[in-house]
Ligand SMILES: Cc1ncc(C[n+]2csc(CCOP(=O)(O)OP(=O)(O)O)c2C)c(N)n1
């Protein structure tokens with residue numbers, strides 16, 4: 001990863017982070033937009049993977065979709081308005097956070113059904129191959145999706161038909177609290193090593209540190225080249241620690257608003273329950289440190305942050321100014 005790539009991926013990671021901090025703040029201030037999920041802790045995976053995709057590629061994602069949609073370049077105001085259920089949202093406020101999508105950016109749909117993205121994505125991969133334009137379907141899903149029967153069928157078809165499918169399993173179960181502690185482990189699987197599942201079908205499966213942008217960029221870059229050349233599906237397992245704020249059922253900014261000074265050395269990291277997050281697991285702080293080591297000045301990082309924060313603030317104002325859909329439009333977009 002050269003410094004230009006690192007800067008671009010950092011900008012995407014930070015954009016996702018500031019966008020989702022705004023979502024969490026809106027929730028804590030009482031905006032009621034239903035249950036939601038944040039991508040915090042997984043930004044390096046989405047940002048680096050998106051950097052390898054082409055405009056003609058198709059993308060499938062899940063309930064934890066904000067990072068993917070923002071990283072692909074969705075307009076921030078309409079994306080936030082959609083989460084808030086406003087008429088100006090990407091889907092007119094009908095989809096909300098769980099179904100955030102942007103068809104014009106290649107998202108075929110966003111499924112909140114665990115495992116749904118895998119089957120829809122394999123269908124998109126079939127279409128990509130039929131078009132013969134070198135495009136692929138990037139399929140983002142959680143580790144929990146591999147408990148679903150549809151995952152086995154979809155992986156099997158992708159392997160049998162040598163489809164251009166890039167499976168990106170975002171395994172965020174490291175350090176997840178068990179149910180005994182009131183947490184929500186997302187996976188209880190007999191296959192201890194998830195790579196064994198695609199591996200048993202002959203699909204190459206690699207594991208990367210999902211907080212390491214360079215590792216994700218290298219793995220997805222290599223996989224997408226293989227796939228575009230007709231080599232068939234590839235499975236990438238991106239490992240991340242569970243962000244503490246995702247431990248409760250309703251996400252909370254338990255690690256606070258991200259402070260880049262913790263990466264540049266201008267602010268000390270206090271010991272406490274989140275010290276390991278700030279020091280090691282937060283992908284945004286990690287990449288900020290790596291950029292500093294590559295010779296990028298702290299001031300340049302703060303300037304990027306200020307610009308991104310201004311964009312998110314403008315998006316927030318835009319979204320809040322958008323009205324809720326008019327009651328008389330409730331029947332629109334309804335099929336039956
Ligand atoms: C078919 C189905 N079963 C159960 C649920 C309820 N549910 C929502 S999120 C979730 C856990 C998903 O875990 P994972 O796929 O690893 O995603 P993560 O939330 O960890 O990113 C479950 C079981 C669902 N949405 N769909």
Ligand SMILES: [Mg+2]
Pocket residue numbers: 142143144170171172173186187
């Ligand atoms: Mg999970």
